[in-house]
Amino acid sequence: MAEEGTVLARAESDAEDRLLRADEPLSGLQLRCGGELPGTIAIPELLELVRKARRYGFRVARAVSAHDGLETVTAWAEVDPQGEGQGCVIRLRSWHATPVPVEDSAAAEGRRTLTARHLAELSAQLDAGQRVLTVVSDSPDLAEVTAAMEAGIGRPWTDFLPLEDFAHQQPLHWRLLDGARVAVPGTERAWQVALIPHMQPGFDPAGFELLLLSDEAVIEGAVVPTVPTVPLVPARRSLVGQDIAPVLKQPISRIIANAETIRTRLAGPLPDAYSEYAGEIASAGKLLLELLDDMADLEVVESEGFSTAPDRIDLSEVARQAAGILGVRAREKGIVIEAPHPSDQLRAIAEFRRVLQVLLNLIGNAIRYSPENSHIWIRLEDMGERARVIVADQGPGVSEEQQACMFEKYERLGRSGDGGTGLGLYISRSLAKAMGGELSVDSAPGQGARFMLDVPSDPQA
Incomplete structure (x- = not known):
């Protein structure tokens, strides 16, 4: 390659890819990117270029970019290896700096929410009145409060997580509670809650996602209180749900949290390529967590003697809760979910939590496979002895051959890379x-799909 342009800066690295000396402006960029001089090269793309030149033993040259928090810098770098066991000579022949665009408040809030989700040790879904619908936690020292919330579905979350900094009684506006400190029974760690509303433009929140976070790590050797639980099935021990999932979920969640921190550049400036790599790691971690949850559910439903806890419920209310929980995900694709009107009612005999779980799966699939800027409809039908909820979308639809096998285990209809596990419909x-x-389906290729959940009607309705 012919050398063109004036050399703006020279530098030298050693066999361990440490920058030994550098001219300005490279030396200043090294320090602004968090490195030292001398010290390991702190500019990721330049470090990769130096390693490649040293590994293959010949000159390499290309444009490299870096972010120092204030500017995006692009430079043409030439790297010459100095022989086996030695470092490299680095030359910069161009230098272009542009200010980093100021991030808008919505994007900043989105990053905060995303990070909080992956650092949370307990998450719960709440209705519009801040009453608990579902709760999930794998943290050992939150076992007591998790069990209490599971047993108290339908009660305000503040019954289980009393506020530390408020003398006022509920109800308080959710914005006053977002970030509030709470006391958590069974643990001495300091905790705070994050409340994420399920919003629709022009309306009050349809529900909330509650996250419980702590800045303090679990104390080594701390005694975790044992909370008696009633097993769903008194048969054989659950291998995934009781043995494998609790062990794997926490480290996988930490991997996801760290990857998201890197992807969103909360830990410092990073080139786009490395941010994309971190995003792929986070996506793979989320798929693993989804697979663990599905495998645990699979063990439960296939256990001998499995049964649900039927109750008198309003399918209209459950459908609105499910739509509210997934509203944010739908809006990211420009999808409008049309849920039943609050005045609609359809009484049924079924377990609220299980109906919600099924509807979340159906609506989630509809969002995943529907095109952007489309519609999803949730409709109710009184079938006499049966009450029906219909989830209809404008997706690609499924053929009769696909319908015959789509409810089988691990069936994904030939899809790959979509984040599914093939267990949700089963x-x-x-x-x-x-x-x-x-649960049935009515569809045709190119005509969307209608999934119909039928449960027994309430004879006293």
């Missing part, structure tokens, strides 16, 4: 049958 149909109902 588990959902198993839950529907356990509640004395059925």
